[in-house]
Every structure is written in structure tokens, then in C-alpha cells.
Amino acid sequence: MHRVSKYTTKQSEIILNFFKENPLNHFTADDICFALREKGISRATVYRRLEQFVENGEIRKYILGKGKSACYQICNDCEDNCYHFVCAECNTVLHVKCEMLNGIKNHFDRDHQFVLDNAKTVFYGICKECRKEK
Amino acid sequence: MHRVSKYTTKQSEIILNFFKENPLNHFTADDICFALREKGISRATVYRRLEQFVENGEIRKYILGKGKSACYQICNDCEDNCYHFVCAECNTVLHVKCEMLNGIKNHFDRDHQFVLDNAKTVFYGICKECRKEK
């Protein structure tokens, strides 16, 4: 894994810590700016660091369907065998490790000659909770 | 299916026909504007009609990872059992009907209580051709 960031700074630590403190939630760049608004971190730095964290594999970027802004969430333990579901209703991101899904990766590879990138692939649908509400 | 558009116009026909004439390709709003630049259709109309076509289910919208602009492609025969792969390298969209993939839909449903929406879900990875080139 090639590290993009060479220096750790006060700002980069604050941003990354914010993600670490909220491992179950995902945030837009704007959410981060708002949450850290008292810390005096510029919007440009937020965007630049988010990009680096993504490239470093420390956080993950989602393009959620409805709104247009990208969402970011920490990804401590999301290795190759972690898949991501996004509920189109409540926008919750579920991280799932599943043998069956590893199976489809192999299936893509073998039968469609397509190397699935599950860091980039996000499954959209309706989660358990939201389904109940209907 | 609830039709959003009530009137057919010269412009809407030109746009939809363009998609029909190019069923294998996907286009950004900008591509459409460029391709139809001689027809005198405003950018606003292109965007408004694309949105309608998507809601009508006539064309499909993709958010491709890298670039930020949405892509649109006609979807004559993309029913529930059609899945979409996007090559992160060449951005080709592959439409695939596959029993195995129908299986994963059931798997999501049964084992993860998650209703997969395969109109919204796009699989990202590297296609056969692009893999060869490396």
C-alpha cells in the first residue's frame, strides 16, 4: 500500500480521529467541516486529506445515489473480503463479510472474466429496518 | 410505471431516438448536448428530459466512479434480472443476465434481510480487455 501522505499534521490527526471515534457512521466532506468547525481546519484540507485517506485505504468513499456528495467512513477492518450494502432509504452502510459473496467474486472472475473490485462496488437496496416500516 | 412526461415534443423524441440508435453506448449529459448540438436543444432540456426518462424507466443512470458526471444508457430489455458491470478502466458498461447473480439476490434477501436493487447496483472492476493490457 503506497502511502500518499508523508507528514502527519495536527489537522490530519483531528480528521482521522473523528472517523475513528465514529466508526459506525459515514460523513460527507461537509459533515466533517461542520463537526470540526471549531478546530479551524479549512475545507480544502478536509478534501485533500479525505482523498489521501481513501488512497491509503484508511477510509472508504461512497457515492450515495440520491444526494450527490460523496460519503466517507472509516474502514478499520475492511480487507478484500468485506462487502458494502447501502440502504437507499436510510443511507446506512452495512459492512458484511460473507463466504457467499466471496463466491460471486470468483464467479465474476471465472465466468465473466471480470475482476470485481469490492472496494468500489456498493450494493444498493433496502435494509431490514426500512423494509419493516412499509 | 408512472409516466412523468405528459407531452412528446420534437426535443424529447430527438433525445430518446439518439439513445435508441446507440443502444450499446452510454453518454453523459454533455455527450448528448454535443452529439445533438446542431438540433438546437438546450442543455436544460437535456437534463430535464434525461431525468424524466430515468423516472420512466426508459433509460438508466449510472454514477461512474472516476469522473463525476452521470452516464445514461437506454435500457430496452433491462428488467429485474439484468446486472451491470462497469470497467473502472475503460468505463464500458456490460449488461449481464445470469442465473448465478439472481442467486445472490435471493441470498441477500434470505441471509442478510436486504432487498437488493439491481437497477441501482453497479459492479465495478476490470473487464477482460483491460486486464489483458496489463
Add this chain to the structure above:
DNA sequence: ATAATTGCAAACACTTTGCACCTGT
């Protein structure tokens, strides 16, 4: 010392919108 990072403001790319005029039904 010096390469990376930051903040600012300006630029950008893509998309949406208000409004007056036009068109399909």
C-alpha cells in the same frame, strides 16, 4: 533545510432553477 501541508479565495465542473415565451393536446 526542504519537502509536504495548509488556508484562502478563486476557479471549476456538473446540474438545477426562475421566468417569459412556445407547443402539444
Add this chain to the structure above:
DNA sequence: ACAGGTGCAAAGTGTTTGCAATTAT
């Protein structure tokens, strides 16, 4: 006749960038 659609230009959103000053190594 009139609801719906169009074009224009302006405004919005989300993100990126050039540059001079600052900071981590």
C-alpha cells in the same frame, strides 16, 4: 385554452487548485 415543455442566463452544489505562508521531518 391551458398544462406542460423550452431556452436562456443566472444561481447552486460539491469539489479542486494556484499560491504564498507555515509546519513536519
